[in-house]
Amino acid sequence: MTRLTRREFLRTSGTGAGLGLLAAAGVAGCAPAIKGDFAPKAGRRVVVIGGGWGGATAAKYVRLADPSIEVVLLEPNQQFVSCPFSNLVLSGVRSIDSLTFGYGGLRSHDVKVYHAAASAIEPDTRRVRVGEGYLEYDRLIVSPGVEFQWEQVDGLAEAQDRVLHAWKAGRQTVQLARQLEAMPDGGVFVLTVPPVAYRCPPGPYERACQVAWYLKTRKPKSKLVVLDANQNVVSKAALFRAAWKDYPNLEYRASNKVVKVDPSTREVTTDFGDRVKYDVVNLIPPQRAGTIAVQADLVGADKRWCEVDHVTYESVKHKNVHVVGDSTIGLPVPKSGNIANAMGKICAVAVVHLLNGKEVPSMAPGNTCYSWVNDREAIAVVNAYKIEGGKVVQIEQKLTPSQSAEWAQHADGWARSIWQDILA
């Protein structure tokens, strides 16, 4: 982490007029007046939309693979907050600061980080709209993450400020931790799990462990009720169920899809009409690809997820537009941070090969995914894949035999390493 922190201060001091403008805007946190082609393209350029696990990785690795290609990253947030490990903020085991990093490391690779949101994609003219202006690209990498389907739960859209998801690490993670801390002993914490597909399949169950551990140690008369829209624990089921034996305060109800929330009476309603009272609720809403992907018609007939080529990550709907990370569908991979990072690297190399007129190497992603079951022990699942007939195929999945401090140490090592792989 030392390396990341140090690099935060090594701000690039503007290399060329248009680029300096972007870098300065990023540092100052206020966008210049954007009109027309606000950073005219001089050579070949890749624009990346979204600076999360997939996009930030892709931006860095395009620069590593071919430094003659200009890379512009559009990311509205000033800082990167890691979703993996953020459940530990709820239990107080980790601070949000320990999961928060700047984009200085990417700038040191000459990625032009611009803290603004893309408002539209124009594949025909190869332009990305930003406010009243636009940027031209040769190839575009879209890593928009997920957006919530608020309309799927009655009363949720109006109650977004009180009914928290904390499913994008940051402000809501801290707010939910405060709600948990402020809950009286003897209270009921309700955690709802959305139907698949959603970001981070084991995430809700790791969160259940962290909340249950916190309640067991700090508020022993309290209870956690997990209402799962799915028929069973979606990931690492046997390992989570074994971990839950330590948590008699945890009540797990499968096939309980929450369809309504009412903050005035503090209750949620399931699709069977059951009402469950809560003192604190954490409602993780159903999800789809980030809004820009839907607006740009990158999603399939389900209007939720983006189908891509398994080797190049080019959208099946628009040429020269690639999609990586949680918003993709069709590959036999989970929506995990490790997969997004792997997709970012593979896509970056593919894009560079395509821009250089070379044959794209066939590379498969890998998945390493740890879940913390208390303050010092973790479990893991690992998936290896190969490319067969142009498609990603799983070679093998392995789980840890049990929970242990050993896997927790590995989890720490993984996090330290992959955060640098993305950002340093």
Next chain:
Amino acid sequence: MRTTIRLVASSLSLGVVLVAGVAAAGPLDGPGAAKALACSACHGPGGQSPSNTMPIIAGIAPWYFKKAIEDYAAGRRPSPEMEPYAKYVIQAGVDDLAAYFTGQARQPTAMRPDDAAIERGRAASKQCAICHGESGRGDAAKGSPDLRGQPPGYLRHQMLLFKADRRNPADETLKALKALMKTVPDDQIGDLAAYYSSLR
């Protein structure tokens, strides 16, 4: 520079090839580099692990890389993390990946154990030197890997796995090593890890 590339590229087809070749001569070229992208999430860019847990595989001897991959893939060296990835490496081409990592310059770990532990480890290292050499450089003929500069957490963990017979459990060639490790108290294992980690 970019303008020049574009002008040359658009006027001469030969220029396209040459310029593209020059432009793409990045650190990710070569058959092993692209395949190794799956490894950097845990082992760091080019195999230069930044953590205390994951070993540095930059500059690894090819024989040891291949043995480790084969042992992991066959389940001889049990690891829920490395068994699937080892199968990926074999699928992708173990020789390409070995060549790639062997070709990466190794930097010693950034982890700094305390000096007292290093000195205690040095004093306790006489028997280790029989196979790993006075320098800790290892010996391919004896199947002993280079230990220098590895993260101390990784070295300590591996010694504890040997001691508990959890690494390559049925391997006859490791019997003497495991018998030796059983005689070493856990504290001293930490000291040995500190010492070998400090060697350059």
